[in-house]
Amino acid sequence: MDDNARPHRENIVDECLQSEDITSMDWQVYSPDLNPMEHVWDILGRRIATRQPPPTCLTELQRALLDEWCNFPQG
DSSP states (O other): OBOOOGGGGOHHHHHHHHHTTOOOOBOOTTOGGGOTHHHHHHHHHHHHHTOSSOOOSHHHHHHHHHHHHHTSOOO
16 A cells, blocks of 8 residues: 555556556545554644744744744643
């Protein structure tokens, strides 16, 4: 199974799967249900976007992400 992401749609991937007689299941493009971590990144991104003032450099962004990660609900 794959999510139809561009790397999964390359000809070489299709050829390899066919040569190994592997059939794949179709899924929605970029389905967040396939990867729960996508939900986590979405929440972190939204929290960072609402910070005032927003991070203006990589160091501030790293600190903000760590801060939000530490405050992330565990359950």
